[in-house]
Amino acid sequence: MATTLAKADNAEAVEHAARIEHVSKSFAGPTGQQLVLDDITLDVAPGEFVTLLGASGCGKSTLLNLVAGLDAPSQGSITTDGRPALMFQEHALFPWLTAGKNIELALKLGGVPKNDRRDRAEELLELVRLNGSYGKRVHELSGGMRQRVALARALAQESRLLLMDEPFAALDAITRDVLHDELTRIWEETGLSVLFVTHNVREAVRLAQRVILLSSRPGRIAQEWRVDIPQPRRIEDAPVAELSIEITEKLREEIRRHGQQ
Numbered sequence: 050m051a052t053t054l055a056k057a058d059n060a061e062a063v064e065h066a067a068r069i070e071h072v073s074k075s076f077a078g079p080t081g082q083q084l085v086l087d088d089i090t091l092d093v094a095p096g097e098f099v100t101l102l103g104a105s106g107c108g109k110s111t112l113l114n115l116v117a118g119l120d121a122p123s124q125g126s127i128t129t130d131g132r133p134a135l136m137f138q139e140h141a142l143f144p145w146l147t148a149g150k151n152i153e154l155a156l157k158l159g160g161v162p163k164n165d166r167r168d169r170a171e172e173l174l175e176l177v178r179l180n181g182s183y184g185k186r187v188h189e190l191s192g193g194m195r196q197r198v199a200l201a202r203a204l205a206q207e208s209r210l211l212l213m214d215e216p217f218a219a220l221d222a223i224t225r226d227v228l229h230d231e232l233t234r235i236w237e238e239t240g241l242s243v244l245f246v247t248h249n250v251r252e253a254v255r256l257a258q259r260v261i262l263l264s265s266r267p268g269r270i271a272q273e274w275r276v277d278i279p280q281p282r283r284i285e286d287a288p289v290a291e292l293s294i295e296i297t298e299k300l301r302e303e304i305r306r307h308g309q310q
């Protein structure tokens with residue numbers, strides 16, 4: 050099958066999929082400005098898979114929203130290689146449209162000619178292994194299938210950077226495991242860059258080439274790890290478990306420290 054979408058043909062030409070430079074973000078709170086992100090500098094290389102990990106409320110989603118251009122940093126700058134695609138924990142599919150039509154809508158917004166949309170939507174459904182589900186309505190699909198459609202719709206945008214905010218957090222463990230395999234396969238096939246937010250350490254290590262741990266209040270980069278464990282990984286593999294224990298220990302330290310502030 051032709052996986053033409055987002056193929057990193059221009060990998061040589063582009064230095065980074067995302068460049069986050071000295072980014073800080075504050076929100077107005079009841080006691081004045083609340084600093085949520087403090088001086089974050091981070092590059093995502095073309096084709097790289099990076100997970101952002103941190104305790105609840107540390108600012109992961111805020112950072113992802115800034116990269117998506119949904120909000121502006123208070124300080125610093127963010128550049129991306131084209132407009133990123135986004136995928137959230139909630140699939141946000143239109144329930145009155147079929148799986149196929151949900152994808153076609155994204156294709157339409159991306160300027161794909163009407164006559165090409167049906168074939169392209171079928172191709173994308175095949176890529177997420179939902180062949181034959183074109184005519185299914187959202188309520189006919191399981192949670193895992195809905196997230197597959199949401200992924201296909203994100204891929205329809207032909208972005209070179211995919212931003213994922215806890216996309217599998219609401220799924221049961223087995224379904225999540227299967228979708229980890231699918232995401233790894235699709236990432237390898239397409240050459241996409243992925244910035245993936247999670248608070249699940251094992252998930253971060255299972256998927257990423259690099260794990261970035263954010264501290265809390267304010268969110269700063271506390272530490273990062275390169276994950277050299279070969280793919281496909283399993284969440285229960287010994288090297289995944291070992292690194293997860295090390296990262297969890299550091300995460301605990303960060304949470305304890307935050308608790309003492």
Ligand SMILES: Nc1ncnc2c1ncn2[C@@H]1O[C@H](COP(=O)(O)OP(=O)(O)OP(=O)(O)O)[C@@H](O)[C@H]1O
Nearest residue numbers: 076077085103104105106107108109110111112248
């Ligand atoms: N628009 C906003 N206005 C005010 N405060 C905000 C806004 N968006 C986020 N915050 C605050 O910023 C902090 C970080 O929130 P954010 O959702 O980015 O954290 P998170 O790490 O993604 O958390 P979780 O893992 O629970 O989703 C929180 O204290 C939140 O209340």
